[in-house]
Amino acid sequence: MHDIVDLRSDTLTLPTPEMREAMARAEVGDDVWEEDPTVKRLEAIAAERLGKAAGLFVASGTMGNLVSVVSHTRAGQEVVLDLDSHIFNYEVAGAAVIGGVQTRPVKTARGFLTPEQVREALRPANIHIPPTGLVCIENTHNRHGGTCCTPEEVGAVAAVAHDAGVPVHLDGARIFNAAVALRRPASDFARHADSVTFCLSKGLGAPVGSVVCASRELVARARRVRKMVGGGMRQAGVLAAAGIVALERMVDRLAEDHANARRLAEGVARLPGLAVDPVTVQTNIVIFGVQRPGEVGASQAATSELVAQCAARKVKIHAIGPTSIRCVTHKDIDAEDVERALEAFGEITSRW
Ligand SMILES: *Cc1c(COP(=O)(O)O)cnc(C)c1O
Numbered sequence: 001m002h003d004i005v006d007l008r009s010d011t012l013t014l015p016t017p018e019m020r021e022a023m024a025r026a027e028v029g030d031d032v033w034e035e036d037p038t039v040k041r042l043e044a045i046a047a048e049r050l051g052k053a054a055g056l057f058v059a060s061g062t063m064g065n066l067v068s069v070v071s072h073t074r075a076g077q078e079v080v081l082d083l084d085s086h087i088f089n090y091e092v093a094g095a096a097v098i099g100g101v102q103t104r105p106v107k108t109a110r111g112f113l114t115p116e117q118v119r120e121a122l123r124p125a126n127i128h129i130p131p132t133g134l135v136c137i138e139n140t141h142n143r144h145g146g147t148c149c150t151p152e153e154v155g156a157v158a159a160v161a162h163d164a165g166v167p168v169h170l171d172g173a174r175i176f177n178a179a180v181a182l183r184r185p186a187s188d189f190a191r192h193a194d195s196v197t198f199c200l201s202k203g204l205g206a207p208v209g210s211v212v213c214a215s216r217e218l219v220a221r222a223r224r225v226r227k228m229v230g231g232g233m234r235q236a237g238v239l240a241a242a243g244i245v246a247l248e249r250m251v252d253r254l255a256e257d258h259a260n261a262r263r264l265a266e267g268v269a270r271l272p273g274l275a276v277d278p279v280t281v282q283t284n285i286v287i288f289g290v291q292r293p294g295e296v297g298a299s300q301a302a303t304s305e306l307v308a309q310c311a312a313r314k315v316k317i318h319a320i321g322p323t324s325i326r327c328v329t330h331k332d333i334d335a336e337d338v339e340r341a342l343e344a345f346g347e348i349t350s351r352w
Contacts, residue, residue, distance in 0.1 A: 001336040007264075008318040010174075010202040010257075010284060010330035018249065019206060019242035028237035031057070032227070038237030042244050043211065049247060050175075050196055051187030052213035056222050057240055059231050061086075061173045064197030064210040066094045066229065068169045069134060071221040072195065075100025077133025080121045080161075083107045084143040086171055087136055098229060102130055111141035112149045118160045135161040138171040139189060140178045143320070145277075146261070146285030146328075148178035151188035158192035167194040173210070177203060177283040180254040194218065203254055203284055204246035205331050208239045253331065257284040260329040260338050267342035271349045273302070286327045287320065292352045298323050306348055313344040 006012050015023075029035035043055035058064045065087050069079060079095060081088050083105040087095065095101050106117050113121075113135070123132045137154060140146045158168045170193035172178070172186075179186040190196045195214035200206035212222055226232060233239070265281040268274045268288050276288040292302040300322045307325070310317050320326045327341070 001334060001340070002332060004314045004316060005333065005337040005341050006316045007327040007329070007333065007341060008316050010328045013203070013205040013330045013332050015207045015242055016205060016245065016249075019245045022241040022245050023238045026237045026241035028235035030234050031236045032232040032234060036235060036237040036240070038244070039240040042240040042247070045244060045247055046198075046211040047213050049186055050190040050198070050213040052190060052196070052215065054214065054216045054219035056212045056219050056226065057236060057243070058197075058210050058212060058226055059208065059233070060201070061171070061197055061199045061210045062091045062094065063226065063229065063231050064212045065091060065169070065171055066098060067222040067225040067231070068195045068197055068212055068214070069095045069101065069136070070099040070225045071218055072167045072169060073099055073101050073133035076130055078102045078104045078123060078130040079134045079136060080104045080106060080113070080118060080132060081136040082111055082113055082138060082141075084111050084141070085136060085138045086142050086173065087138070089143070101133060104132075110147060111138065111144035112153060113137065113157055115156045115160045118157055122161070122164050122166065132164070132166050134167055134169055136169045136171060137193065138173075140174045140181075140283050140285075142173070142285070145280035145287040145326075146174065146177065146283035147280055148181055148282050150182060151184055151191065154189055155192040169193060170196040172196045173199045174202060174283065176251050177254050177258070180251065181258055181283050195222075200243040200246045203257060203330050204250040206239075206242040206246040209243050211243070250331065254284065257329040257331070257333070258282075260284075260333060260335060261286050261327075263335065264327060264329065264338050264341065267338070268345065271345055273299070273349050273352050274345065284329045286329075288325055288327075290323045290325060302352065306345070309348045310341075310344050313347075315341045315344045317341075
């Protein structure tokens with residue numbers, strides 16, 4: 001049990017004592033000169049887990065996606081992705097600004113492009129038309145509530161792109177959540193993609209960092225782009241050391257977060273005025289809608305009141321839309337914390 005139950009994001013996880021010790025002890029060097037042994041070890045471990053030839057330690061998931069997109073494409077090309085994807089919505093148009101590419105957002109039912117949608121989105125050769133340079137997939141899907149697609153679904157989408165000579169990038173910020181939920185190695189998902197980015201700093205609990213995994217050629221290109229955007233870090237081994245602990249110790253326990261998310265969703269489903277689709281609760285994210293019983297029209301005020309009244313009870317939740325709330329379970333949330341959150345929701349909604 002924790003004093004504050006913070007369900008706003010798994011990025012709020014604090015480094016473990018083991019991570020802090022590893023950081024203090026880390027052997028370091030200048031990583032821009034490729035002389036930091038701890039960064040190299042992290043990159044090798046990450047590449048091995050994802051079944052790729054090489055890895056690149058980057059400052060964030062956003063930087064990982066950016067350097068990947070820019071490394072795969074040239075200016076003037078088009079990148080096909082889902083309308084609700086993180087790259088399209090939350091990465092400050094970096095691919096357009098730095099990479100000079102145009103994004104082609106496609107509306108999907110569950111956040112995952114179907115092979116048919118990719119086929120339709122691919123551009124024909126024509127002097128008027130921007131050529132398709134890349135297809136991006138997000139797994140697990142953030143805005144769709146941590147839903148996962150299977151390695152076979154990733155493969156089917158990638159096959160259409162590859163048949164057209166177009167590479168595929170997997171935004172696998174939470175790929176280990178998908179791997180644990182579907183009981184498949186992370187490399188099964190990564191196999192079909194030409195590059196994959198995953199975050200060490202979310203459910204895996206490291207304070208900073210993501211890793212891009214891909215072929216040696218692509219990682220060499222991404223290393224240049226990383227330098228261009230100011231991501232060439234020097235004695236970064238102090239950060240990578242925590243990332244190694246994250247990969248070696250924190251993956252299997254994600255199953256606890258998934259169980260807690262399910263418990264939370266089941267409790268929310270029983271409360272008046274809160275609605276959750278249990279099908280979407282597959283990993284550590286619970287998104288629910290707020291509609292105060294009897295209220296005509298959207299319950300925007302009730303939603304912001306719920307957030308504020310929860311905060312007053314030391315339960316922090318996050319509104320991701322006018323009437324939708326996102327809760328994320330993680331290593332600093334235990335079963336008792338879930339009960340406390342449900343009690344707070346119950347007290348507040350019982351007065352509606
Ligand atoms: C969090 C997230 C990112 C970006 O990671 P940051 O480290 O916050 O920059 C990218 N994609 C998805 C799907 C995410 O959830």
